[in-house]
Amino acid sequence: MGRRRPGTPTLEEVAAHARVGRGTVSRVINNAAGVKESTRRNVQRAIEELGYVPNLAARSLAGRRADAVALVMTEPDWRQFAEPFFSEIVRSLGDALTDTGIQLLLTLVRSDAERQRFLEYARGGRVDGVLLMSVHAGDRLPDMLAEARLPTVLLGRRSGEEYVSYVDADNIGGARSAVSYLLRQGRREIATITGPLDLYAAQCRLRGYEEALASAGLEFEQTRVAESDFTAESGRHAMAELIQRHPDIDGVLAASDTTAAGALEALRAAGRRVPEDVAVIGFDDFSLAQRTEPRLTTVRQPIEEIGRAMVRLLLEEMEEGAVAWRHVILRTELVIREST
Amino acid sequence: MGRRRPGTPTLEEVAAHARVGRGTVSRVINNAAGVKESTRRNVQRAIEELGYVPNLAARSLAGRRADAVALVMTEPDWRQFAEPFFSEIVRSLGDALTDTGIQLLLTLVRSDAERQRFLEYARGGRVDGVLLMSVHAGDRLPDMLAEARLPTVLLGRRSGEEYVSYVDADNIGGARSAVSYLLRQGRREIATITGPLDLYAAQCRLRGYEEALASAGLEFEQTRVAESDFTAESGRHAMAELIQRHPDIDGVLAASDTTAAGALEALRAAGRRVPEDVAVIGFDDFSLAQRTEPRLTTVRQPIEEIGRAMVRLLLEEMEEGAVAWRHVILRTELVIREST
DNA sequence: ACAAAGGCTGGGAGCGCTCCCGTATGGAGT
DNA sequence: ACTCCATACGGGAGCGCTCCCAGCCTTTGT
Numbered sequence: 001m002g003r004r005r006p007g008t009p010t011l012e013e014v015a016a017h018a019r020v021g022r023g024t025v026s027r028v029i030n031n032a033a034g035v036k037e038s039t040r041r042n043v044q045r046a047i048e049e050l051g052y053v054p055n056l057a058a059r060s061l062a063g064r065r066a067d068a069v070a071l072v073m074t075e076p077d078w079r080q081f082a083e084p085f086f087s088e089i090v091r092s093l094g095d096a097l098t099d100t101g102i103q104l105l106l107t108l109v110r111s112d113a114e115r116q117r118f119l120e121y122a123r124g125g126r127v128d129g130v131l132l133m134s135v136h137a138g139d140r141l142p143d144m145l146a147e148a149r150l151p152t153v154l155l156g157r158r159s160g161e162e163y164v165s166y167v168d169a170d171n172i173g174g175a176r177s178a179v180s181y182l183l184r185q186g187r188r189e190i191a192t193i194t195g196p197l198d199l200y201a202a203q204c205r206l207r208g209y210e211e212a213l214a215s216a217g218l219e220f221e222q223t224r225v226a227e228s229d230f231t232a233e234s235g236r237h238a239m240a241e242l243i244q245r246h247p248d249i250d251g252v253l254a255a256s257d258t259t260a261a262g263a264l265e266a267l268r269a270a271g272r273r274v275p276e277d278v279a280v281i282g283f284d285d286f287s288l289a290q291r292t293e294p295r296l297t298t299v300r301q302p303i304e305e306i307g308r309a310m311v312r313l314l315l316e317e318m319e320e321g322a323v324a325w326r327h328v329i330l331r332t333e334l335v336i337r338e339s340t
Numbered sequence: 341m342g343r344r345r346p347g348t349p350t351l352e353e354v355a356a357h358a359r360v361g362r363g364t365v366s367r368v369i370n371n372a373a374g375v376k377e378s379t380r381r382n383v384q385r386a387i388e389e390l391g392y393v394p395n396l397a398a399r400s401l402a403g404r405r406a407d408a409v410a411l412v413m414t415e416p417d418w419r420q421f422a423e424p425f426f427s428e429i430v431r432s433l434g435d436a437l438t439d440t441g442i443q444l445l446l447t448l449v450r451s452d453a454e455r456q457r458f459l460e461y462a463r464g465g466r467v468d469g470v471l472l473m474s475v476h477a478g479d480r481l482p483d484m485l486a487e488a489r490l491p492t493v494l495l496g497r498r499s500g501e502e503y504v505s506y507v508d509a510d511n512i513g514g515a516r517s518a519v520s521y522l523l524r525q526g527r528r529e530i531a532t533i534t535g536p537l538d539l540y541a542a543q544c545r546l547r548g549y550e551e552a553l554a555s556a557g558l559e560f561e562q563t564r565v566a567e568s569d570f571t572a573e574s575g576r577h578a579m580a581e582l583i584q585r586h587p588d589i590d591g592v593l594a595a596s597d598t599t600a601a602g603a604l605e606a607l608r609a610a611g612r613r614v615p616e617d618v619a620v621i622g623f624d625d626f627s628l629a630q631r632t633e634p635r636l637t638t639v640r641q642p643i644e645e646i647g648r649a650m651v652r653l654l655l656e657e658m659e660e661g662a663v664a665w666r667h668v669i670l671r672t673e674l675v676i677r678e679s680t
Numbered sequence: 681a682c683a684a685a686g687g688c689t690g691g692g693a694g695c696g697c698t699c700c701c702g703t704a705t706g707g708a709g710t
Numbered sequence: 711a712c713t714c715c716a717t718a719c720g721g722g723a724g725c726g727c728t729c730c731c732a733g734c735c736t737t738t739g740t
Contacts, residue, residue: 008463010726021690026728034688056464057406058726060397061695068466094448103461106446108434121443123348124396126408126466148393233631291573350696361720366698374718398696401725 009050018046029054060125068103069129069314070122074115074139084286085230085256086133089155092307093131100315102128115141123148129314131155137198151317153310156201157327165317165326167309171201174299174332175208178253178281181334183216187251187279191224193238193263195255202255205283209253224249228259235262243270250278251340257282257289260296264339279340294338302330349390358386369394400465408443409469409654410462414455414479423570423598424626426473429495432647433471440655442468455481463488469654471495477538491657493650496541497667505657505666507649511541514639514672515548518593518621521674523556527591527619531564533578533603535595542595545623549593564589568599575602583610590618591680597622597629600636604679619680634678642670 015025020043027035028043035043046052060066071093073086090106097104105127109115122130122145129151135142135158142164145152154166175192182190192209195202210220223245226238235254239262242249254260260282264274272278274294282289285300309328316326355365360383367375368383375383386392400406411433413426430446437444445467449455462470462485469491475482475498482504485492494506515532522530532549535542550560563585566578575594579602582589594600600622604614612618614634622629625640649668656666 012726015690022727023690023729024688027689030728036688039688053460053463055401055726056461056466057397057400058695059464059728061395061401061697062726062728064695064728066397068461090448091450094450094454098453101457103457103466104448106448108430108444108446110431110434113438114434117441117443120393121396121408123393124399126396126443352696355720362697363699363721364719367719370698376718379718395696398725399698401727402696402698404698404725 008055009052011052011054014043014046014050014052017050018043064125066126066128067101068105068127069097069131070105070107070118070127071131071133072107072109072118072141073133074109074135074141084258084288085284088286088303089133089307092303093311094307095304096307096311100311109141115144119144119148122150129153129318131310131314134199134201137200146322149322151314151322153314153317155306155310156199159200159203162327163325165313167306167313167328167330168201169301169306169330170332171204172208172211174283174301174334175205175253176212177208177332177334178283178297178299179209179212179251180216181336182251182253182279182281182340183212183218185251185279185340188218189246189249190251190253191226191242191246191249192253193226193228193235193242193255193259195228195230195259197227205253205255228255228262230256230259232258232262232265235259236266237262239263239266240270243267243272251281252278253281253283255283257284257286257292257296257298259283260298260339261288261292264292264294264296275338275340281334281340285335289335289337292339297337297340298335300333300335302332305330348395349392351392351394354383354386354390354392357390358383404465406466406468407441408445408467409437409471410445410447410458410467411471411473412447412449412458412481413473414449414475414481423596424628425570425596425624428626428643429473429647432643433651434647435644436648436651440651449481455484459484459488462490469493469658471650471654474539474541477540486662489662491654491662493654493657495646495650496539499540499543502667503665505653507646507653507668507670508541509641509646509670510672511544512548512551514623514641514674515545515593516552517548517672517674518623518637518639519549519552519591520556521676522591522593522619522621522680523552523558525591525619525680528558529586529589530591530593531566531582531586531589532593533566533568533575533582533595533599535568535570535599537567545593545595568595568602570596570599572598572602572605575599576606577602579603579606580610583607583612591621592618593621593623595623597624597626597632597636597638599623600638600679601628601632604632604634604636615678615680621674621680625675629675629677632679637677637680638675640673640675642672645670 011022011025015022025043028040094104107118109118130145132154134156135154137158154164157166157168179190194206197203213220226242228234228238252263254263260280263280267274267278274280282296282298285298289296289298313326351362351365355362365383368380434444447458449458470485472494474496475494477498494504497506497508534546537543553560566582568574568578592603594603600620603620607614607618614620622636622638625638629636629638653666
């Protein structure tokens with residue numbers, strides 16, 4: 001396993017070449033104050049001439065930080081990997097980290113062996129903090145990270161959990177306002193396609209659906225609920241099933257825009273018009289929602305804010321050493337288009 | 341930016357606690373030979389009691405290796421991120437790396453600033469090698485990595501390029517055999533939906549299409565070619581266009597299974613039967629191909645082999661220090677199902 | 681002209697490991 | 711009993727940086 005790379009110049013060599021001390025070179029590459037402008041230029045020229053690149057292992061060791069954070073996806077999320085939610089989140093986290101000088105590393109954790117390996121990687125100090133994608137109920141990873149006192153922020157909380165930092169959207173409120181909107185339109189036969197119910201977010205959206213029905217004095221019926229896994233495929237399936245069970249259906253709240261797109265296809269196949277016969281509301285408001293036919297009314301998740309909030313919380317925790325838990329719930333918003 | 345974590349035990353402390361020398365502890369944690377079984381157990385107990393985790397920065401610095409490789413996606417690939425090809429590749433790379441003890445890190449490079457930052461990260465020694473997802477024609481990243489003498493393996497070559505290692509599927513052969521198959525069935529009005537033509541792989545598949553027509557003595561017509569970006573959406577579009585241009589169309593080779601799925605929808609919408617009126621062949625053979633209606637005939641890319649080959653090439657390059665370029669072209673295979 | 685107060689700079693002391701050489705230790709061979 | 715060798719083990723010498731203190735040199739005030 002000899003993986004050394006050939007003679008990279010060191011900081012010391014740069015210092016010699018520029019006829020200054022190590023300290024000065026260090027100050028220059030770290031943009032620290034207290035270096036005369038002429039010296040700085042001189043050092044910078046030396047850096048360029050030698051093609052110097054700081055050795056990050058040495059910097060990490062001496063500085064006790066990695067300047068990197070990991071975004072972890074655990075196995076059950078893997079199926080979401082191909083869904084737009086994921087790529088949108090990555091994009092927004094990337095943006096939020098842009099000018100912190102912190103590298104974002106995506107890591108997959110698909111088995112216990114990989115969980116263990118990642119833990120060693122993180123505890124070994126290769127990252128300063130961890131962002132976790134929507135973690136499922138039974139996953140012990142957050143606890144393991146907490147035990148190791150690694151700054152951690154979850155995207156989406158888990159049921160009732162308080163002793164961990166998280167950023168979440170107001171799923172209950174979003175679902176409630178969507179269903180209430182349908183009710184105000186005079187729809188009465190409203191069903192819902194949920195996400196995987198081991199995800200707390202999916203449970204919350206279902207709760208919002210129930211609450212809206214309840215406050216309109218309507219009864220909740222289990223047969224109006226179909227579960228999906230967020231894919232279009234499963235949305236189509238779920239919708240077909242709901243139509244069969246309740247031919248008089250006139251409104252649907254879907255688990256995501258993708259699911260809603262699948263539902264639209266199933267409705268078209270069944271000869272129902274949208275929105276005349278059946279109103280459809282999605283969840284997320286990603287670009288897909290504007291490309292369906294008809295364009296989708298949907299509950300917007302503020303992705304940019306979620307990314308920014310996650311990064312802010314993580315940086316704060318990194319600063320102070322994971323001594324407090326922070327929670328941020330972001331408001332969702334109903335975006336009305338043509339499917340209602 | 342004080343991101344230090346509290347008193348983690350060091351190897352030295354473990355050594356003291358187990359009453360052995362540093363060297364012995366090092367040998368134990370690295371599973372090196374030459375430690376008496378009783379000593380090993382003794383040290384292991386000390387490690388456990390103190391909850392010791394090796395500091396990877398120190399290990400990296402002393403050992404001159406990072407035990408990590410990066411899988412990089414550049415901006416133009418980003419749109420593929422949500423496609424199954426990507427997640428399949430990641431899965432197969434992960435499997436191939438499983439028992440090497442090497443961490444796979446996914447990184448996004450969406451702008452020149454991020455390109456630069458990643459380069460510093462890699463040149464700084466945080467990874468021992470780089471895997472690059474299908475790189476587009478103009479991207480300078482591979483050259484920059486080569487210049488830094490970082491072991492690099494591309495997935496999918498770029499036009500005519502030799503001075504870089506890559507693993508690729510035989511796209512020309514795959515496309516050719518698919519189209520030949522359609523011709524043998526007696527189809528004569530065959531069109532193709534290509535991928536983005538700035539991708540060499542897409543060009544190759546188009547070439548295969550052309551070659552098959554040529555060797556059957558048929559003429560190539562530009563109007564039978566429609567470009568897609570690998571998404572179902574764009575596949576639907578392209579197919580609709582092709583139907584309009586050539587109502588007598590009786591066979592289509594699509595750029596990917598996803599594109600083919602889109603094409604199937606467009607054909608259904610146009611009232612064409614598959615395979616009776618029009619035969620459809622996809623490319624990739626991911627799970628999607630078995631879930632379409634009808635199930636898709638498709639050109640299989642050997643994903644597992646691709647992942648294994650990429651990892652093998654990268655490890656070889658890491659071993660010997662990027663002094664040679666290796667190329668692997670993997671055979672593709674036509675999988676016949678119901679859409680032809 | 682002299683003192684005090686800054687601003688710059690150099691370099692020692694680690695950070696926590698791996699590598700490797702030198703030295704113990706135990707058993708086999710005669 | 712003594713030599714010889716293989717096997718275990720200890721610890722010095724870095725790896726390339728950051729942190730920080732001490733010293734120098736310039737500036738300003740009186």
